């Protein structure tokens with residue numbers, strides 16, 4: 192009965208334990224339940240007719256041949272959606288997006304019509320048979336070209352509108368101007384600074400390319416007037432709200448279910464035309480409709496990432512103290528502004544671009560621009576544009592170090608926000624919750640023998656016969672995650688809180704439901720660990736459910752590494768409500784006053800008396816059996832958590848590359864990643880998240896690219912061309928950590944999932960450029976594929 196405390200604690204598998212992933216039992220046996228696994232009686236299939244052109248007027252659509260194909264039931268175009276007012280839909284960014292192209296197509300692969308058929312094959316044949324006559328228009332794929340006075344008007348639906356969702360539009364292809372910081376103070380600091388540096392850089396368009404593409408199964412029950420839709424969504428509740436608003440079906444009769452998701456990475460935040468069309472088709476036909484896109488459709492038409500043309504500037508003293516930061520960005524948003532940022536932040540959290548540094552003055556400006564490319568922009572482990580912000584500031588600090596002939600580590604340490612400055616308010620107004628950058632930096636530099644590496648590099652540089660260029664990359668980044676405080680963060684007006692509901696059953700097991708939804712992050716494993724520690728119930732008997740809007744409390748979903756900072760807090764606080772009630776029950780059962788009780792791992796005991804106690808299991812039974820007089824039966828609680836602030840995880844990453852001087856082939860010799868995400872719930876899952884994020888960062892930095900030719904034809908939209916690293920190409924990752932808890936989070940935890948992506952990409956560029964730094968090179972753009980590196984070698988005269 193009285194097992195040692197350490198055994199009892201271990202048995203809970205609570206916070207801090209590397210509990211094995213509960214999800215994997217089904218995933219490794221092929222027993223996951225993805226949208227494409229949903230098979231309903233009488234179900235039909237949808238496929239999409241897409242535009243081969245990037246910019247064209249639609250002259251005519253002929254459905255006749257398609258409708259003759261056996262099995263084809265219907266072909267829907269914008270004309271069919273018009274009476275329902277569903278041919279356009281609102282985007283999460285305050286713009287509108289064509290559900291099906293309305294008189295004009297704006298990007299290659301845009302949705303033009305849908306075909307519904309008895310099976311997938313007939314639907315695909317139907318797509319082939321739909322005849323669309325286009326009149327090609329001049330495409331614009333370069334945002335700088337798009338802003339020229341004579342540039343073609345891309346969005347005719349916005350003609351004459353000088354006000355957009357985020358203020359004034361100064362050009363017909365301009366979406367918004369967004370700025371932050373103090374321009375005057377910053378300009379003044381630049382005017383009088385001893386040293387200034389300026390660098391242009393381009394963070395190219397990439398795509399997260401989750402293994403599972405997007406899709407939906409929509410099932411409208413005309414008798415009950417109820418719509419159930421299984422959907423690949425990272426935010427099912429907000430989808431329910433939007434579907435209800437668009438369709439007029441009461442929210443209580445709309446049920447959105449995100450079952451297992453095969454990777455989201457931000458690609459599954461937006462609401463796509465395919466979802467809307469599947470729902471409309473189900474309502475029209477009165478039958479369940481399944482739509483699953485293929486790989487090329489996914490890469491070509493769904494939420495891409497980045498496409499930021501950035502100019503950074505730093506002003507500093509002659510000995511390297513940074514005085515001011517100024518940035519100017521042209522953000523290519525594609526044909527519709529469908530970025531999934533919190534409403535008031537059209538450039539996301541880009542204004543974290545002052546990074547880990549105590550910079551007195553800063554100013555940033557971002558202009559969003561329309562081009563003939565697919566919409567999106569916020570995806571791929573980005574923390575709402577923190578990827579771009581960290582890339583910018585980390586590159587700029589390197590450029591400044593080069594100009595001053597200072598060491599990268601030294602200049603960073605010199606400008607760090609010091610441990611005692613937290614909570615620290617940045618020039619952009621963010622209040623950083625906690626950090627200890629110097630301790631982390633020292634740990635990394637010692638672990639890799641930084642001095643030794645620099646000595647080796649110097650030796651190699653001095654030896655003309657050395658066949659390789661050695662580069663050392665260093666990044667000391669700060670993230671901002673946990674959107675967000677509802678006073679500043681909302682999606683379509685809904686505050687960005689999150690929620691948790693826990694029910695403890697009579698026999699002491701529990702079920703917990705949250706407003707977030709795992710796409711591979713292991714929430715079923717880690718969320719249970721929080722409850723286990725808070726309530727003394729073993730993780731193993733805590734069921735975690737997410738993703739079904741009919742059962743889960745309203746929450747804003749999983750993206751921006753917000754699950755731990757927001758839902759994680761809701762979980763702890765819902766647990767604490769149960770804990771408080773359990774204490775009352777325990778006092779009643781033990782016939783003592785509540786004040787005389789103390790909590791110990793899994794039980795309340797009489798203070799100082801190990802023999803007089805009630806375990807949480809005893810209490811659960813009593814809650815349903817003999818609750819104290821005046822206390823209602825049952826043991827459950829709901830908590831909606833509106834965070835007081837974001838959390839600010841950070842990391843120190845170091846990379847060593849060896850580049851073949853003849854071919855540009857690059858070997859990642861070492862990659863050392865230290866992360867600090869505050870209190871760690873499951874070290875193994877954190878490690879997995881970091882490995883995944885680093886691997887994706889490696890992919891982006893070293894090979895991924897979506898480019899377009901002048902006509903707007905997308906290049907590299909299949910896995911033949913698009914670089915998805917396998918275990919063969921992936922470097923060996925070395926990970927490390929420090930723990931600086933968040934002071935405002937109930938368990939001190941910060942988010943971690945996006946940090947490795949945000950931090951690693953500039954680390955690779957830092958290493959690659961460092962290899963050329965002694966030749967006066969300050970920057971070159973990603974991807975650092977062998978061919979492009981070889982071009983740099985040629986420019987440097989190292990190869991011919």
Ligand code: MCN
Pocket residue numbers: 401453454455456457570571572573574710711712713714717718749750751752753754755756868869870871872873874876877880883940941942943944945
């Ligand atoms: N965790 C922890 N201790 C902490 C912080 C986190 O143990 N201090 C654990 C959490 O309990 C959770 C995981 O790490 O199991 C990630 O938590 P968190 O950092 O809060 O991030 P989210 O759960 O909100 O995940 C979102 C994030 C995003 S935005 C992208 S993009 C991304 C990522 O997760 N997409 C992923 N990682 C992914 N991993 C997989 N496998 N698939 C995706 O689509």
Ligand code: CUM
Pocket residue numbers: 425455456457458460569570571572573574575576749750751752
């Ligand atoms: Cu920006 S990718 Mo994640 O936030 O789903």
